[in-house]
Amino acid sequence: MRWTKPMNENALRAYYRAKGEETVGIAYRSRMHCFFAELEPSTPVTEQNLADRVRYIMRSKIFDDAELGRLRREAIPSSNESAMAGDAAPHSTDQHPHVEAALDLPVVVDSNDDEIVSHELEKMRSILEEAILETRSTPIENRPRLPRIPLSKRNRAVVRALNPMLVTYLEASRDLCETDSILFGAAVAVCRIIGAKLPMAGRATTQSSAIPAWRKRIEDRIAKARALIGRLTSFRSGNNRPRIMRTVRMAFAGTNISLSQPDITQKLTESIDDLKQKIAAWGNRIRRFTERSRRFNQNRLFQSDQKRLYKSLERPKVCGAGQGPDQADIIAFWRGLWSEPVNHSEGPWMEVVASQGASVTTMDPITVTPEDVAEAVRRAPNWKSPGLDGLHHYWLKGFIVCHAVLARQFQEALDQKSLPSLFTTGITHLVPKDQDTTDPSKYRPITAKGEETGCLAYRARMHRLFAELEPSLTVTEQNLADRVRYILRSNIFDVAELERLRREAVRSSDENATAEDAAPQMVEQPANVDAAVNTPVVVDSNDDGTVAQELELEHMRSTLEEAIVETRSTPLENRPRLPRIALSKRNRAVVRALNPMLVTYLESSQDLCETDSILFGAALATCRIIGAKVSTAGRATGHSSAIPAWRRRIEERIAKARALIGRLICFRSGNNRPRIVRTVRMAFAGTNDSLSQPDITQKLTERIDNLKQRIAAWGKRIRRYTERSTRFNQNRLFQSDQKRLYESLERPMVSGTGPAPNQADTVAFWRGL
Numbered sequence: 001m002r003w004t005k006p007m008n009e010n011a012l013r014a015y016y017r018a019k020g021e022e023t024v025g026i027a028y029r030s031r032m033h034c035f036f037a038e039l040e041p042s043t044p045v046t047e048q049n050l051a052d053r054v055r056y057i058m059r060s061k062i063f064d065d066a067e068l069g070r071l072r073r074e075a076i077p078s079s080n081e082s083a084m085a086g087d088a089a090p091h092s093t094d095q096h097p098h099v100e101a102a103l104d105l106p107v108v109v110d111s112n113d114d115e116i117v118s119h120e121l122e123k124m125r126s127i128l129e130e131a132i133l134e135t136r137s138t139p140i141e142n143r144p145r146l147p148r149i150p151l152s153k154r155n156r157a158v159v160r161a162l163n164p165m166l167v168t169y170l171e172a173s174r175d176l177c178e179t180d181s182i183l184f185g186a187a188v189a190v191c192r193i194i195g196a197k198l199p200m201a202g203r204a205t206t207q208s209s210a211i212p213a214w215r216k217r218i219e220d221r222i223a224k225a226r227a228l229i230g231r232l233t234s235f236r237s238g239n240n241r242p243r244i245m246r247t248v249r250m251a252f253a254g255t256n257i258s259l260s261q262p263d264i265t266q267k268l269t270e271s272i273d274d275l276k277q278k279i280a281a282w283g284n285r286i287r288r289f290t291e292r293s294r295r296f297n298q299n300r301l302f303q304s305d306q307k308r309l310y311k312s313l314e315r316p317k318v319c320g321a322g323q324g325p326d327q328a329d330i331i332a333f334w335r336g337l338w339s340e341p342v343n344h345s346e347g348p349w350m351e352v353v354a355s356q357g358a359s360v361t362t363m364d365p366i367t368v369t370p371e372d373v374a375e376a377v378r379r380a381p382n383w384k385s386p387g388l389d390g391l392h393h394y395w396l397k398g399f400i401v402c403h404a405v406l407a408r409q410f411q412e413a414l415d416q417k418s419l420p421s422l423f424t425t426g427i428t429h430l431v432p433k434d435q436d437t438t439d440p441s442k443y444r445p446i447t448a449k450g451e452e453t454g455c456l457a458y459r460a461r462m463h464r465l466f467a468e469l470e471p472s473l474t475v476t477e478q479n480l481a482d483r484v485r486y487i488l489r490s491n492i493f494d495v496a497e498l499e500r501l502r503r504e505a506v507r508s509s510d511e512n513a514t515a516e517d518a519a520p521q522m523v524e525q526p527a528n529v530d531a532a533v534n535t536p537v538v539v540d541s542n543d544d545g546t547v548a549q550e551l552e553l554e555h556m557r558s559t560l561e562e563a564i565v566e567t568r569s570t571p572l573e574n575r576p577r578l579p580r581i582a583l584s585k586r587n588r589a590v591v592r593a594l595n596p597m598l599v600t601y602l603e604s605s606q607d608l609c610e611t612d613s614i615l616f617g618a619a620l621a622t623c624r625i626i627g628a629k630v631s632t633a634g635r636a637t638g639h640s641s642a643i644p645a646w647r648r649r650i651e652e653r654i655a656k657a658r659a660l661i662g663r664l665i666c667f668r669s670g671n672n673r674p675r676i677v678r679t680v681r682m683a684f685a686g687t688n689d690s691l692s693q694p695d696i697t698q699k700l701t702e703r704i705d706n707l708k709q710r711i712a713a714w715g716k717r718i719r720r721y722t723e724r725s726t727r728f729n730q731n732r733l734f735q736s737d738q739k740r741l742y743e744s745l746e747r748p749m750v751s752g753t754g755p756a757p758n759q760a761d762t763v764a765f766w767r768g769l
Contacts, residue, residue: 146191176406463477568610581628594621
């Protein structure tokens with residue numbers, strides 16, 4: 001069906017009329033479908049298709065804002081335009097698969113939130129109270145598994161409506177464990193209100209089958225066909241039991257074949273062969289569909305996460321479908337690694353380290369505020385695997401009234417230097433490393449801890465303190481943490497500098513730190529390659545203006561004759577290596593112009609060797625005419641460097657900067673040789689710095705630090721450009737030849753950069769073969 005403009009307008013009229021003043025929910029869809037049926041009685045369309053069409057119209061912006069306003073006024077003449085201005089975008093219709101099972105509660109609007117759609121407050125309060133009481137009386141290991149709920153406006157409205165109801169419970173909370181049970185009960189109440197399914201048999205739910213529905217249908221057909229083949233084969237061999245007879249009659253039902261016909265054996269054989277061909281076709285279909293599904297998933301993963309795709313190609317997924325190890329063996333193995341005390345040898349250096357640490361300034365007391373808790377959970381993943389309590393980060397973000405209580409209880413835990421076992425216990429998932437699934441040592445442990453523990457992280461406070469020290473720098477919390485980790489790992493500062501920074505930070509946290517100098521940007525220019533011979537170009541009479549200039553025929557003839565004579569007098573093994581020339585119109589015109597000149601030489605050729613030397617000389621003449629470089633030192637030329645031009649330029653700058661650093665350090669240490677002094681003067685040329693200034697040592701130190709920062713920036717640029725070049729080449733190879741890309745990932749390229757074997761050994765080895 002093709003949607004016309006009037007049909008699109010009527011779809012929007014039905015949408016606006018059905019929505020009215022409603023801003024959330026999906027109850028409008030049935031009304032919209034009825035209104036559209038009145039406007040377009042001749043257009044058969046389902047409710048889902050109509051909703052998808054409206055969403056497409058809104059997203060593709062078929063109508064501008066003026067037309068949308070006109071259609072809105074036509075649909076709702078009495079509505080206020082200003083109140084309805086923000087209702088142009090269609091709301092998401094994605095709901096949980098079990099939304100129909102939601103409690104049938106009337107909808108009211110909360111006075112504190114214009115977009116909240118909550119249920120009867122008393123009904124919600126009773127559900128919340130019941131869920132909290134049930135959670136308190138349930139052991140933590142028997143709690144149900146909280147499902148992922150859609151991030152829809154309706155669900156967020158329910159979460160916001162429960163916030164004021166939690167205040168009473170949270171104020172009476174005595175410790176973190178009780179707060180955790182209250183939050184878990186609130187999450188259970190939300191799931192029951194919106195109709196999400198909760199498995200009540202504990203957290204260990206069974207995994208759904210990974211076999212797709214289409215494959216199960218085809219495999220069912222294959223199983224039934226194989227069973228029928230067995231029955232037909234039994235009947236053909238003389239088995240006349242009633243069950244066999246009944247199956248054979250059903251197989252030939254609807255045909256003119258009777259079991260009493262004389263050629264029934266032939267009919268049975270044909271039917272069996274037909275079923276075998278169907279089974280083979282269905283098997284091919286499974287393989288074809290599986291391959292297509294694999295390619296589709298890889299392409300989609302390539303668009304979303306290339307690193308994960310390449311990792312899956314390099315390291316095939318280990319299937320842990322075999323028999324697992326005994327639980328007692330697992331506990332004994334990991335207890336031997338984690339629970340057995342170990343006596344370490346403490347040498348004299350331990351006392352030295354302890355004496356050095358005694359002079360370290362004590363850290364300021366930490367004060368956990370509700371803002372710290374809110375900032376810590378704000379950037380946490382919503383549905384990361386929960387810990388022993390089964391509570392996701394999403395619920396800590398939604399129930400904002402718990403932040404103050406968590407901050408207070410975290411502060412008490414820090415002051416008392418104790419945490420409940422709930423926050424020091426995690427769930428360890430064992431992932432098999434290889435196909436041996438019976439050995440406990442062949443598993444990789446992945447532990448999930450409680451989500452509230454992440455609120456104690458230092459990163460939010462570090463980000464806030466850095467914003468006070470560097471208000472002009474915009475950096476995310478993750479980037480700042482990565483930068484600190486890089487500084488500590490790369491040893492940019494020595495131990496003394498780290499200790500000085502530590503003392504400054506602990507003594508006065510509001511001192512401004514020195515900003516890192518910005519690395520100068522480098523403007524790269526392509527290399528100017530102009531090696532072509534300045535020779536005019538001739539246009540062949542058959543070429544319709546392919547080249548604009550003319551080439552003197554006499555000059556070309558003399559170049560050709562010289563090249564042929566030189567080739568005849570050169571031994572075959574000493575011929576130069578012919579380069580690849582560009583397939584341009586100019587080069588093709590030069591080759592065509594040399595064709596008539598070769599006739600005289602080829603007619604006088606006596607054998608194949610002489611013809612070969614003539615053709616090689618003509619190719620050499622072409623290269624000289626167009627300006628291509630020809631190596632004259634024999635065919636065994638060295639391979640061209642694989643280092644790109646941009647990298648060579650950056651490495652040259654790094655080498656020059658390092659040489660200059662060495663000269664500056666020598667001058668600073670008292671070396672006044674003329675060459676050193678001349679280099680230092682050139683380094684400070686164009687500035688107001690003189691070598692006779694009293695603070696020249698400080699200027700030299702600043703200059704050396706600046707050069708070191710530039711070298712670090714250039715090195716980082718080389719790594720970034722190399723990584724980008726690798727991704728670009730892999731993406732281009734993915735577009736042109738996926739098979740070659742996957743082979744290169746599975747089998748890395750062998751680099752022949754090592755020492756080559758002796759020539760005599762190579763000749764002797766291959767001569768022996």
